[in-house]
Amino acid sequence: MLHLTRLKILGEVVQRGSFSAAAEALDYTQSAVSQAVARLESETGAVLVVRDRRGVRATAAGAVLLGHADAIFAQVRAAEDELAAVLGVRGGRLRLASFPSAGATLIPQAVAAFRSLHPGVELSLAEGEPEEIAPRLRAGEFDLALLFQFPGQEQHFQGLDKIALIHDPMWIALPVEHPLARHHNLTLADLAAEDWIQTSINSACARHVVSVCHGAGFEPRVSFESDDYDTVQGLVAAGVGVALIPRLALSHRRPGLVVRRLEPENPVRQVFAATGAQAGAPPAAQAMLDILSQRAREFVAQGED
Amino acid sequence: MLHLTRLKILGEVVQRGSFSAAAEALDYTQSAVSQAVARLESETGAVLVVRDRRGVRATAAGAVLLGHADAIFAQVRAAEDELAAVLGVRGGRLRLASFPSAGATLIPQAVAAFRSLHPGVELSLAEGEPEEIAPRLRAGEFDLALLFQFPGQEQHFQGLDKIALIHDPMWIALPVEHPLARHHNLTLADLAAEDWIQTSINSACARHVVSVCHGAGFEPRVSFESDDYDTVQGLVAAGVGVALIPRLALSHRRPGLVVRRLEPENPVRQVFAATGAQAGAPPAAQAMLDILSQRAREFVAQGED
DNA sequence: ATGGAGCATTAGTGCTTGTGATGGTACCGA
DNA sequence: TCGGTACCATCACAAGCACTAATGCTCCAT
Numbered sequence: 001m002l003h004l005t006r007l008k009i010l011g012e013v014v015q016r017g018s019f020s021a022a023a024e025a026l027d028y029t030q031s032a033v034s035q036a037v038a039r040l041e042s043e044t045g046a047v048l049v050v051r052d053r054r055g056v057r058a059t060a061a062g063a064v065l066l067g068h069a070d071a072i073f074a075q076v077r078a079a080e081d082e083l084a085a086v087l088g089v090r091g092g093r094l095r096l097a098s099f100p101s102a103g104a105t106l107i108p109q110a111v112a113a114f115r116s117l118h119p120g121v122e123l124s125l126a127e128g129e130p131e132e133i134a135p136r137l138r139a140g141e142f143d144l145a146l147l148f149q150f151p152g153q154e155q156h157f158q159g160l161d162k163i164a165l166i167h168d169p170m171w172i173a174l175p176v177e178h179p180l181a182r183h184h185n186l187t188l189a190d191l192a193a194e195d196w197i198q199t200s201i202n203s204a205c206a207r208h209v210v211s212v213c214h215g216a217g218f219e220p221r222v223s224f225e226s227d228d229y230d231t232v233q234g235l236v237a238a239g240v241g242v243a244l245i246p247r248l249a250l251s252h253r254r255p256g257l258v259v260r261r262l263e264p265e266n267p268v269r270q271v272f273a274a275t276g277a278q279a280g281a282p283p284a285a286q287a288m289l290d291i292l293s294q295r296a297r298e299f300v301a302q303g304e305d
Numbered sequence: 306m307l308h309l310t311r312l313k314i315l316g317e318v319v320q321r322g323s324f325s326a327a328a329e330a331l332d333y334t335q336s337a338v339s340q341a342v343a344r345l346e347s348e349t350g351a352v353l354v355v356r357d358r359r360g361v362r363a364t365a366a367g368a369v370l371l372g373h374a375d376a377i378f379a380q381v382r383a384a385e386d387e388l389a390a391v392l393g394v395r396g397g398r399l400r401l402a403s404f405p406s407a408g409a410t411l412i413p414q415a416v417a418a419f420r421s422l423h424p425g426v427e428l429s430l431a432e433g434e435p436e437e438i439a440p441r442l443r444a445g446e447f448d449l450a451l452l453f454q455f456p457g458q459e460q461h462f463q464g465l466d467k468i469a470l471i472h473d474p475m476w477i478a479l480p481v482e483h484p485l486a487r488h489h490n491l492t493l494a495d496l497a498a499e500d501w502i503q504t505s506i507n508s509a510c511a512r513h514v515v516s517v518c519h520g521a522g523f524e525p526r527v528s529f530e531s532d533d534y535d536t537v538q539g540l541v542a543a544g545v546g547v548a549l550i551p552r553l554a555l556s557h558r559r560p561g562l563v564v565r566r567l568e569p570e571n572p573v574r575q576v577f578a579a580t581g582a583q584a585g586a587p588p589a590a591q592a593m594l595d596i597l598s599q600r601a602r603e604f605v606a607q608g609e610d
Numbered sequence: 611a612t613g614g615a616g617c618a619t620t621a622g623t624g625c626t627t628g629t630g631a632t633g634g635t636a637c638c639g640a
Numbered sequence: 641t642c643g644g645t646a647c648c649a650t651c652a653c654a655a656g657c658a659c660t661a662a663t664g665c666t667c668c669a670t
Contacts, residue, residue: 001309001310001313001381002309002381002384002385003309004306004307004308004309005306005658008306018616018617019616019617019618020616020617028658028659028660029659029660029661030616030617030618031617031618031619031620031659031660031661031662032658032659032660033617034617034618034619035618035619035658035659036658036659038618039657039658044388044392045392046388046391046392051616051617055616056616056617059586059587060391060397060448060586060587060588060589061388061391061392061587061588064384064387064388064391064397065384065388067384067387068380068381068383068384068387069384071380072377072380072381072384075373075376075377075380076306076307076373076377078373079307079369079370079372079373079374079377080307082369082372082373083349083351083366083369083370086351086365086366086369087349087350087351087366092365092369143365281364281365282364282365282366283365283366284365310627323647323648324647324648324649325646325647325648333628333629334628334629334630335647335648335649336628336629336630336631336648336649336650336651337627337628337629338648339648339649339650340627340628340649340650341627341628343649344626344627356647356648361648
């Protein structure tokens, strides 16, 4: 295999027309240059350079090698540059996935911050339920994903590198004119007779709501389903029923509804970021993770509301 | 500078999905492969490869490098191939120059032989008088030149690598019906009264003819000049005059003229091949030189006629 | 002649690149 | 649960590589 360093030295020698000058330019001794060229010549089995009174010139063989040198170095340089771009988060790509209700606050802010910090990175975003995202993350379809889980569901996300972001409580939303809206110490059992609004029955959120209701001793009567928490808020505000809504989906509250915590404690979901542990995550993923962590801290600090 | 050997090793590791398999394929120990990848990773400052249960995979950074690897290796390969072609006289070029009267025999045969032996070499031919060719050869315009000189003219061709080819005598050509055509022991002085046909008066041949005539005690009366020895032969055959013609230009003799040697000895020119000593001659030049030497030997052996 | 410029050569040194042996870990089958 | 196996990392070491410093050689100009 052609030796790049020696090829570079050869180029310098021919360009400057002198071993000594090349040595100086490359910050080598003249001896090192002489030996490098000699070695290249013995490796290639060709006389590459001719020394005469006027200086040093390339032979036909040397000219052939040097004719390719620029292209080779350009190619190598391109590889190094692209690598540096990826490492410096100035290039490459980041395939992000998240669950839908992160779309309200966390994702838009994080994406905006990322794009302004790292405009060179090609950023893509897919939405889906954690159960759907996780295997695709494992398969290498995504570099980074925003997921959530309820207590006891950890087994779905094994084999992923997880970083906890937010402990996201679910609060109860009631129409403002609802009789219970005046109370501040609601328990789930107080809501056993209400009409409930939920996300799709197969979604993790809906299943968890049903499960905690069972724990409180009743079967919720589900009157509407929507996977869009903004729609859910609208339905509650319109008096259609009550809903358990994650705080993440409550950053913009509709008029016409009130939000109450549950006693003795709220259902809670754990929001986390994950990378497919088996494939090396690009540096851009770490950069995004830093941003997400920062946003998460701000979200938590934003108060208990 | 990116290390090509290590890049190759990285590629093999990723392609085979295993350090051990790569080691076997490359005929290294597994340890060497492991160290090479580790070194490449520390040089680039990036994790290039991720080891997990299922095997070894490239990270985003590794994928970037490997994305360039094929192009780099192809480029290097192209350089090596072209060098090998030049060295093996399967490629490259050969810029040949010769004096015009070599065109009759030596050059056509040599060119034909060369092209059939080395079809990959781009061969070009320029014609000119030695005085014109020599400086262009020194300047690197030609790789190989066919030149001639008369005794005492060596100074024109200093700084060239010369290889003697033919001792080329000049014989006297007379019309067949000329009274002297019956004689076989002609001297120059016998021809003092003849009309002479020559090449251009500034050419080395013509100057030499004049000079030897002076030596024989007369000024030749030049009636015609032509740089084409075939034309000169025609003029002699037509009875216009006599001419001193190099044997090289007499391989095809016109009817109507006779050729006689001069006593006590013929003027003679030395035909030789030369390379510009300062620039390394391409291997193709040596190949052509071999052919020319062979042809020259055959020409000499062809008899004293 | 003499000195300078420039390349080659040599000896020496630290580093690189291999090998072989060993150790740790994950997985697999009894 | 316990070896056995497959695989990668690491270590110690040897050979060779890639430099430096010093010296020699040749050509050239003064």
